[in-house]
Amino acid sequence: MDLERFKELHAYFSQKDLPREALESAEYNAYSDAMHENEDCYNWATTEKLKKKGFDYQNYCCLMMADNVDSSLDDNGEIRYGAVDVIINKWDEGLFGIPIHDGGTSMVLINYCPWCGEKLKK
Structure with a gap:
């Protein structure tokens, strides 16, 4: 998955209280795999999280x-x-x-x- 697609999915999947169907979807699985297997995706998401927290x-x-x-x-x-x-x-x-x-x-x-x-x- 490329970083731009990951960012799009991240905007959706990082919301609180997602419906169960969303968390069981193929898109969520691809998003989750990218977070754990694609260094660019992990680095971007982690940087965003830490910036948001002020860390x-x-x-x-x-x-x-x-x-x-x-x-x-x-x-x-x-x-x-x-x-x-x-x-x-x-x-x-x-x-x-x-x-x-x-x-x-x-x-x-x-x-x-x-x-x-x-x-x-x-």
Whole structure:
């Protein structure tokens, strides 16, 4: 799927409360596949999402890191400790860590991005 067609579908499929038929359509499947398999589509959609939220994604080594750090924060910008869907955290000191989901706040500190391999800057 080309990026322009993806953008058209994104305008429709990113709405809230879509009818079930829309989510079960061949177009939705193509849109979803493009989001996961086409780097241009993923990058565009992720950039749009982060811009809309006001998240400063440009200070990260890659969009995947920015997206996952954003996902680790609550509505107040605080780390969502204990949320099992969080896979990476960033502290104000510039440290990054992978949470250990054992009911506590333990983390494994990391020095390199798990997605692009770049050395993380503090």
